[in-house]
Amino acid sequence: MQNNKVTIHDIAKSLNLDSSTVSRALNDSPRVIQKTKDIVLAKATEMGYQRNHLASSLRKNKTNTLGVIVPRISRHFFSSVISGIEETAYEAGYTVIICQSLEQFNREKKIVNTLMGQRVDGVLMSISMETKDYKHLEVLKKQGIQLVFFDRHCDIPNYSNVLIDDFKGGFEATEHLILKGCKNIAHFSGPQNLEIYKNRFNGYKHALSKHGLPFIEEFVFPSKLMEEDGRKNSEKLLALPNPIDGLFSANDVAAIGAMKYLTSKGVKIPEDIAIVGFSNEPISTVINPALTTINQPGIEMGKAATELLLKHIAKENGALDSQTIIMDSNLIERQSSKK
Amino acid sequence: MQNNKVTIHDIAKSLNLDSSTVSRALNDSPRVIQKTKDIVLAKATEMGYQRNHLASSLRKNKTNTLGVIVPRISRHFFSSVISGIEETAYEAGYTVIICQSLEQFNREKKIVNTLMGQRVDGVLMSISMETKDYKHLEVLKKQGIQLVFFDRHCDIPNYSNVLIDDFKGGFEATEHLILKGCKNIAHFSGPQNLEIYKNRFNGYKHALSKHGLPFIEEFVFPSKLMEEDGRKNSEKLLALPNPIDGLFSANDVAAIGAMKYLTSKGVKIPEDIAIVGFSNEPISTVINPALTTINQPGIEMGKAATELLLKHIAKENGALDSQTIIMDSNLIERQSSKK
DNA sequence: ATTCAAAATACAATCGATTGTATTTTGAAT
DNA sequence: ATTCAAAATACAATCGATTGTATTTTGAAT
Secondary structure, eight states, X not given: OOSOOOOHHHHHHHHTOXXXXXXXXXXXXXXXXXXXXXXXXXXXXXXXOOOOHHHHHHHHTOOOEEEEEESOTTSHHHHHHHHHHHHHHHHTTOEEEEEEOTTOXXXXXXXXXXXXXXXXXEEEEOOOTTOOOOHHHHHHHHTTOEEEEESSOOOOTTOEEEEEOHHHHHHHHHHHHHHTTOSSEEEEEOOTTSHHHHHHHHHHHXXXXXXXXXXXXXXXXXXXXXXXXXXXXXXXXXXXXXXXXXXXXXXXXXXXXXXXXXXXXXXXXXXXXXXEOSBOOTHHHHSSSOOBEEEOOHHHHHHHHHHHHHHHHHSTTTTSOOOEEEEOOEEEOOGGGOO | OOSOOOOHHHHHHHHTOOHHHHHXXXXXXXXXXXXXXXXXHHHHHHHTOOOOHHHHHHHHTOOOEEEEEESOTTSHHHHHHHHHHHHHHXXXXXXXXXXXXXXXXXXXXXXXXXXXXXXXXXEEEOOOTTOOOOHHHHHHHHTTOEEEEESSOOOOTTOEEEEEOHHHHHHHHHHHHHHTTOSSEEEEEOOTTSHHHHHHHHHHHHHHHHTTOOOOGGGEEESOOOHHHHHHHHHHHHTSSSOOOEEEESSHHHHHHHHHHHHHTTOOTTTTOEEEOSBOOTXXXXXXXXXXXXXXXXXXXXXXXXXXXXXXXHSTTTTSOOOEEEEOOEEEOOGGGOO
């Protein structure tokens, strides 16, 4: 019993049945009588049978596996989404393969290829910051693999998305600062090839114009929004001729970097500069003062995206029209903006 | 070209070759002449061929896939380990399936079963807090699937491990507090069925005894070390008859929970109570005061564990003896213990 | 031109499960 | 006991790639 690879043929032989009957019994087919099912099931358990997923998938041309591509799993928002995805996927009998692009386009392409090789039934993804070219995604579609974006989507037709309203988020964050009395509000923006950062930026601009504040190009600091970027851009921000009294960062991590730097330079938050982040990462409650931010419902987004993907897979011939689901987001006010 | 599922037979037909030759050409076999290889490769690219990993794995009885089971991917330590695992695995041509037990024994068992069904070549894992029974792991071994533990291992013979010296870590953390002048040091301990928490606890006791301090049962607060546990146990800690002046928490998360609660109650850190955590999670640098902690080299552990697993897989018949690799850890001193 | 190893390629079986079709078994009706 | 649908099970092909064995092709030596 050293190498326990029992097949349906082994079970069939030991019961004097045909492997097809064993297969049907194990799959609870109506073509097999209950008594036989019981016998087969008992024998299978006794022999320690484990269905060979590879053989089954090959024959059925369906792996019951979903691929998930995120920029990095260590971001709390993405790991929440993954939890939601797993929950819905497992319930529906699907296995999930999680991959991280680490924000690198080349890694993303490689991952897409690997997932195709694994013959996943569908893919859920948030694109990397470097992704500007979508050919690798079109290949997926050509192979008949369904694709649903969440959060970081692509602005191309015929793909389904599960998003929040980033324009509204950016608008609310900025308006919140304005209502707190800020007049000179800076913005840490992300790569503008990503819709989400474009929309957050547009929300920022819209809030300014709604409240009669001028849009000043120098107040905008584009970066990849890492902690280090937040630090460096705060340095530049302090060097500006006209002083800043508010900051809307397109993510929490850069906001934290800014807070660490600014605090070390004696800048008082929120008195001198009020700050709002984006995503409600757990660190935003740990930093002092706690960071005001826009909450994104990660788990719910994961669930919704998976449900949508499974619907697409069910209508295999792509009969299902692509759709975009917008989830609720909301501003959480904390100390960093309490003027 | 709507459903692009090209097989080696399609390539063979269009080139008037046999599928076996095409297969050998694509696998760069010496039995095929270079000219033919070139022709086949060109045609494969032209037709958009993608090897069917399922069929290949089924035939070769090898999937080139590794399973990874962690308690939760959102813990920075685990996502670091995963990054290390992925790097080494991809280099060696392996795909990685990441799963999270969420600290639940039942989920862990289910995951092990799924991975067996997927016919992974090996598994890397850190067990859940609830895991006390190892039958599901023995089944893996029986199926000939190699298993290497990292961090949270099992104290059973014939398994390979990649660990840090948790006893030393616990000892150093506690001795550090003693050298800072603490006389009454509490300990937030984790589930004692896990070796790592047992060892950290033993390190704590050893440091006390080395420095002539009494071990006091009431100073030990066992829990699952979630943030909420840290909060609740700090409350109990403040209610002790003899006041505490130091705290060694077996992880950072519970330490953070304690810091938040204690600070809210007016306790000064480190003046009133000095605190040391464990794992060097990123939040430990964000909280104020920054948390002194024991650093675990996540990425390196992931790499080492994967290398070890691949070695085991190479010696398929289990010829390789199990071994335990101990990685370096070190104390990082920050404000929370600067008396 | 013929011979004959060596080189190159073709043939055919196989991995394990599934599934359409064919055959056997069952048991109610006569 | 016989008949005959319906029920249950067996037969055989298949998914796509791999691999041991058989056959064909090549080209150097004669």
